[in-house]
Amino acid sequence: MRIPILKLHDYLLISIQVELDDQTAIQFQQDLLEKIHETGVKGAVIDLTSVDMIDSYIAKILGDVVKMSSLLGTKVVLTGIRPAVAITLIDLGITLKDVPTALDLEKGLEKLQQELEG
Amino acid sequence: MRIPILKLHDYLLISIQVELDDQTAIQFQQDLLEKIHETGVKGAVIDLTSVDMIDSYIAKILGDVVKMSSLLGTKVVLTGIRPAVAITLIDLGITLKDVPTALDLEKGLEKLQQELEG
Numbered sequence: 001m002r003i004p005i006l007k008l009h010d011y012l013l014i015s016i017q018v019e020l021d022d023q024t025a026i027q028f029q030q031d032l033l034e035k036i037h038e039t040g041v042k043g044a045v046i047d048l049t050s051v052d053m054i055d056s057y058i059a060k061i062l063g064d065v066v067k068m069s070s071l072l073g074t075k076v077v078l079t080g081i082r083p084a085v086a087i088t089l090i091d092l093g094i095t096l097k098d099v100p101t102a103l104d105l106e107k108g109l110e111k112l113q114q115e116l117e118g
Numbered sequence: 119m120r121i122p123i124l125k126l127h128d129y130l131l132i133s134i135q136v137e138l139d140d141q142t143a144i145q146f147q148q149d150l151l152e153k154i155h156e157t158g159v160k161g162a163v164i165d166l167t168s169v170d171m172i173d174s175y176i177a178k179i180l181g182d183v184v185k186m187s188s189l190l191g192t193k194v195v196l197t198g199i200r201p202a203v204a205i206t207l208i209d210l211g212i213t214l215k216d217v218p219t220a221l222d223l224e225k226g227l228e229k230l231q232q233e234l235e236g
Binding site for chain 1: 119120121122123124125126127131133134135136165168223224227
């Protein structure tokens, strides 16, 4: 299955509402990069509010897609990381450094707008 | 599988990017109504840009969800109906009357904002 990517004005919005298995995550990485290339948006927000668990492999893919998008010229913010997910990530030694995060979708969009204007 | 529903400010955004089978459509109808009830949003946009085909049953479910949401007090706009889908709907005798439509997600949001303010 594929994760839907919405385009709204200059941004892509993605809400991940399934448990990410490896195959879905890889497919999503490709789809997002294709969509960025195709639409030429300035930024994207990936909302993880509905994700209950992230393992180290999925965390790596998410971290990578932020860096890959940056190479294409598009800033990506991760939002809605749940407390349990944050605990797991830190316990696993994954800090997602250099990956911008925000509390929710709205705040993620604000952050993008600020960074792109500033 | 479930269709993700994004909340952005006072609106819900839904982009349907799978072929809708009957089960998915019914599940989506329930999920959307639950989400409207839970969030109390003023409006919702359902974007069908990625939907290549709609049969009469799916069209009925989509038309119904607009009317059901209206009962809950939330206005729903359908956007991005593709030419082939429009042809099929009219050929099937389905006019989706009383269902507001717009060209794309951005225009759908504008339409909602205008109607809710006006």
